[in-house]
Amino acid sequence: MTADCFALLDDAGTPGAASRLYTGHAATLVCRDGAGWPQLLGEMERHLRQGRHAVALCAYELGIHLQGLPASAAATGEALARVLVFEQCRRLSQAQVAAWLAERAARDASSAGAPGALDALAAGVANIHADVGEREFCAALARIHDYIEAGDAYQVNYTYRLRFDAYGSPAALYARLRARQPVPYGALVGLPDGGAVLSLSPE
Structure with a gap:
């Protein structure tokens, strides 16, 4: 569980x-449909003019709305875009990121009641399954x-989406993934509601 809101954009x-x-969470801007996108951008620009920093989390489905295409799936009620606004931005070296992740994982484990340093590193995923079956996958490839x-x-x-259960500290899981797949566009974002976003993208 993430105790506070932050965003690490990691190379x-x-x-x-x-x-x-990014730390010092000041605001969260939310867009739930394409019509709300211009207003969200205006609010974000206002915060940027005041010297704050913005980190945007956008769903793939936002592009469908912005292009005026018909939605291919039923609306989930999830935000199409969230912009987290922060007061501070610190630049960190790769070694400083590794140290920050270890400290963060230990803090997360401590607040969750884990007794030792080894427990702070215990993180992973289990029960992985795809949103598409073999027949649907093969049919999609044939169409392509x-x-x-x-x-x-x-x-x-x-x-296609993979669903799974995650366990342990988000920071510990991100650190493990980061060590296995160092990429120039990684992100660990602690959300205001206690959730987290982890991303390791090569592009």
């Missing part, structure tokens, strides 16, 4: 690169091949 893939740690053969597309980014 662990480029030698000597600095990462950014048809599009490419017809010349309607030359490349398709086909994705």
